[in-house]
Amino acid sequence: xxxxxxxxxxxxxxxxxxxxxxxxxxxxxxxxxxxxxxxxxxxxxxxxxxxxxxxxxxxxxxxxxxxxxxxxxxxxxxxxxxxxxxxxxxxxxxxxxxxxxxxxxxxxxxxxxxxxxxxxxxxxxxxxxxxxxxxxxxxxxxxxxxxxxxxxxxxxxxxxxxxxxxxxxxxxxxxxxxxxxxxxxxxxxxxxxxxxxxxxxxxxxxxxxxxxxxxxxxxxxxxxxxxxxxxxxxxxxxxxxxxxxxxxxxxxxxxxxxxxxx
Amino acid sequence: xxxxxxxxxxxxxxxxxxxxxxxxxxxxxxxxxxxxxxxxxxxxxxxxxxxxxxxxxxxxxxxxxxxxxxxxxxxxxxxxxxxxxxxxxxxxxxxxxxxxxxxxxxxxxxxxxxxxxxxxxxxxxxxxxxxxxxxxxxxxxxxxxxxxxxxxxxxxxxxxxxxxxxxxxxxxxxxxxxxxxxxxxxxxxxxxxxxxxxxxxxxxxxxxxxxxxxxxxxxxxxxxxxxxxxxxxxxxxxxxxxxxxxxxxxxxxxxx
Numbered sequence: 001x002x003x004x005x006x007x008x009x010x011x012x013x014x015x016x017x018x019x020x021x022x023x024x025x026x027x028x029x030x031x032x033x034x035x036x037x038x039x040x041x042x043x044x045x046x047x048x049x050x051x052x053x054x055x056x057x058x059x060x061x062x063x064x065x066x067x068x069x070x071x072x073x074x075x076x077x078x079x080x081x082x083x084x085x086x087x088x089x090x091x092x093x094x095x096x097x098x099x100x101x102x103x104x105x106x107x108x109x110x111x112x113x114x115x116x117x118x119x120x121x122x123x124x125x126x127x128x129x130x131x132x133x134x135x136x137x138x139x140x141x142x143x144x145x146x147x148x149x150x151x152x153x154x155x156x157x158x159x160x161x162x163x164x165x166x167x168x169x170x171x172x173x174x175x176x177x178x179x180x181x182x183x184x185x186x187x188x189x190x191x192x193x194x195x196x197x198x199x200x201x202x203x204x205x206x207x208x209x210x211x212x213x214x215x216x217x218x219x220x221x222x223x224x225x226x227x228x229x230x231x232x233x234x235x236x237x238x239x240x241x242x243x244x245x246x247x248x249x250x251x252x253x254x255x256x257x258x259x260x261x262x
Numbered sequence: 263x264x265x266x267x268x269x270x271x272x273x274x275x276x277x278x279x280x281x282x283x284x285x286x287x288x289x290x291x292x293x294x295x296x297x298x299x300x301x302x303x304x305x306x307x308x309x310x311x312x313x314x315x316x317x318x319x320x321x322x323x324x325x326x327x328x329x330x331x332x333x334x335x336x337x338x339x340x341x342x343x344x345x346x347x348x349x350x351x352x353x354x355x356x357x358x359x360x361x362x363x364x365x366x367x368x369x370x371x372x373x374x375x376x377x378x379x380x381x382x383x384x385x386x387x388x389x390x391x392x393x394x395x396x397x398x399x400x401x402x403x404x405x406x407x408x409x410x411x412x413x414x415x416x417x418x419x420x421x422x423x424x425x426x427x428x429x430x431x432x433x434x435x436x437x438x439x440x441x442x443x444x445x446x447x448x449x450x451x452x453x454x455x456x457x458x459x460x461x462x463x464x465x466x467x468x469x470x471x472x473x474x475x476x477x478x479x480x481x482x483x484x485x486x487x488x489x490x491x492x493x494x495x496x497x498x499x500x501x502x503x504x505x506x507x508x509x510x511x512x513x514x515x516x517x518x
Contacts, residue, residue, distance in 0.1 A: 143365035143424075146315060147379035147431055148355025150347055157378065161369045 011206050016213030026196035027217060033114050033185065033192065034178045040118035041178075042171065045125020050155070052130055063126065070123035075116070076184050082116035083109060083188045113185035121178060128170045132163035172229045179221050193217055268293050268328055268435050268466045274313055275322035276306075283309045285490035286323070289468075291435075296467045298477035301487035302513060307470045310487065311439050314468065315357040316350055328356050328434040355383055358428030358436040362443050364420040366412040372399065372423045373408045376430045384431070391430070398426040402456050418449025422456055429460075436460065438469040474518055478502050486510050 014020065019027055051063035070078065086094035095108035136159050144154035186195035197214035201207050269291035276284040283306045291297050299307045312318040313325060316333045325332040334342040335349040345353070366375050376398060377391035386394075399405045402422035412420050421441055428436060438457065442450040454476050461467055461480045471477060477484050478498045485495040486507070494507050502518075505511050 137365075139361060139363055139365035140367060142317060143359075143361065143367065143427075145317065145351070146354055146357070146359035147427065148351045148383045149379065150351045153382060157382065158367050162367075 007212075008206055008209050011204070011209040012213055015200070016210070016216060019217065023193075023196055023217075026191055026193045027221075029110070029190070030179065030182050030192040031221065033110065033117065033182050033190075034175065037114050037117035037121055037182070038175050038178050040114075041121025041125050041174070042129075044119060044122025045127075045129045048122060048126035049129035049133060052126065053133070067123045067126050070120050075120045075181060076187060078120050079113060079116040079184055079188060082119075083112040107190070109185070109188045109190045113182070113188060113190050117178065117181065117185075121174065124174060125171070128167055128174070129163070132165075132167035133159060135166045136162045168232075172225075176222050176225055179225065180218055183218075266293070267291060267326070268295075269314060269468065270326040271310075271314065271323070272325075273323040274310065274320050274325060276309060276313060276318060276320050283490050284313070284320070287487070287490070287492055289485065289492065291466060291468060293466055294464045295483065296461045296465075296481045297469070297483045297485060298481040299468065299470045299485045299487055300472070300474070300477060300513070300517075301493075305487040306490040307487045308439055311437050311468060311470050314435075314437055315354050315359055316345070317359070327353065330356075351383075355379070355431050356434050358425075358431065358433035360421070360424055360428060360436065360438045360441045362440040364412070364417070364424045364444070366420050366424055366427070368412050371409045371411055372404065372415070372426075375412070375423055376427045379427070380430050394430060395426070398429055399423075401429075401459070402426050403452070416449055417445045418452045421445065421449075421453045425453075425456055425460075434466065436465055436467045438467065438471065440470050440472065442471070442473055472517065474502070474514070486513070488513075 015023060018024075048063045048066055051059040054060055083095065086092055093108070095112045097108050098105050099108055099111040140158055140162065141151075141154055144158045149158070182192050183194035185192055186198060189195065191199070193214050197210040201210050204210075267290050269289060271287060271289045274284050274287040275282065285306075287306070287310050289297070289310075299311065301307045309318055313320050314327055314332065319333055330353045331342060332353060333345050333350070335345045337343045366372075367378070370378060373392065373395050376395040377386075377388065380386040380391040380394065381388055396405065396408070399408055402425060404419060404422055404426075407415060407419060407423070412423065415423065425436075425441075441457070442453050445453065450473070454473060457467070457469070457476065458480050469476075469481070478501075481498055483495060484498050484501040486493045486501070486505075486509075488509055494501075494505060494510050501510070502514070505514060
């Protein structure tokens with residue numbers, strides 16, 4: 001005999017769609033951690049990519065080791081190491097119980113989780129940024145040199161705004177991934193969406209309802225982001241300035257403006 | 263003597279890997295002089311031009327441009343040491359360079375391309391730089407393209423903006439690397455016209471070019487490079503009526 005699965009729609013509609021107060025907090029936490037981790041991931045990736053192109057061997061080595069390690073180990077292991085590692089190996093806690101910032105406070109677990117995700121993301125962004133910079137025609141840097149620009153200025157004003165066009169589409173995918181990867185922070189007791197569902201399941205045994213519910217909420221986030229991505233694309237392709245653009249591919253035409261600021 | 267020359271390149275050698283592309287090139291260019299370098303591809307003419315503003319380093323020899331030892335700077339004791347990036351940039355800012363492929367910055371408008379270096383490097387105010395840029399755009403007859411992105415310009419128009427971009431730094435010397443080779447035939451003339459006007463205006467110019475008409479009409483001196491050395495140099499009359507070397511005759515007969 002197979003028992004018919006009872007799906008309690010009232011649970012679904014009372015707590016998930018629309019989310020109740022607690023789930024809404026979890027949703028915001030998921031979104032917040034994703035945005036912060038992605039932001040710093042891009043920053044770390046940029047730094048790592050620039051180090052990779054340095055004339056100093058030690059910087060290239062450090063960047064290479066960083067990418068190698070964080071792409072070569074599971075992010076869940078990195079999350080555990082970040083949160084518990086200092087205590088396990090050195091006997092003290094790296095993250096406080098509560099971390100205070102100027103306008104808000106978060107638990108140490110949230111901070112540790114965001115740090116771990118950002119550092120992991122940086123390793124992937126490093127490769128993406130490097131490819132983006134590599135896609136900019138070398139004549140662009142040369143032209144900057146001939147008018148007397150130094151490398152740093154030329155990178156900032158000439159190369160990076162064009163590389164941004166190439167970087168943006170994969171960056172969008174990375175953020176989509178990030179939204180979902182934050183669910184791993186459930187393992188260090190961060191009450192983001194997935195942990196929220198688990199807690200409710202363990203107290204109500206409404207397994208299918210909350211499991212389906214959490215999936216719907218993630219879908220909601222990634223779908224909205226998908227629309228945002230498309231809107232950005234459309235906006236940029238409206239005034240297509242490309243005819244003899246000196247980089248390759250779709251993004252060159254559209255996304256430089258976003259970061260180039262012109 | 264050096265002080266009076268804009269370019270004083272002596273015995274310049276350069277290898278890429280095992281291939282020696284420059285085998286001792288010596289060239290002196292006086293102020294207001296226009297020198298055209300011609301020669302077959304692979305003769306080393308573009309490489310030589312690029313050594314003049316250190317886009318290529320040299321293995322041997324000495325290059326002085328506008329009083330600066332290119333690629334070197336003097337330390338506290340007056341000894342020449344390899345130039346820092348900063349001093350290289352300073353020397354380059356006095357030398358205009360026009361590329362075969364324009365290399366305009368596609369994310370900036372024509373005007374923005376021109377004011378970028380003056381505002382960022384010379385520290386000019388935006389107003390001042392814009393005023394100069396507008397004047398330059400007028401000179402290259404592109405005032406109406408002020409706010410247009412390079413992607414919307416024809417090759418000839420892009421090249422004229424590129425020339426204006428170089429001129430905005432008020433260079434003591436302009437280097438041209440086959441400036442019309444990537445252009446449609448019908449736009450070559452407009453670029454050459456701009457170059458002619460520059461020459462008439464007294465700009466010191468070194469042009470690597472295949473435009474024999476331009477070389478004949480505008481240059482003070484034509485230099486023929488072959489196999490990494492200067493084979494022959496002289497006035498355009500000498501060159502186009504009575505070249506000395508068999509190799510030069512061959513080359514000219516093929517190209518004219």
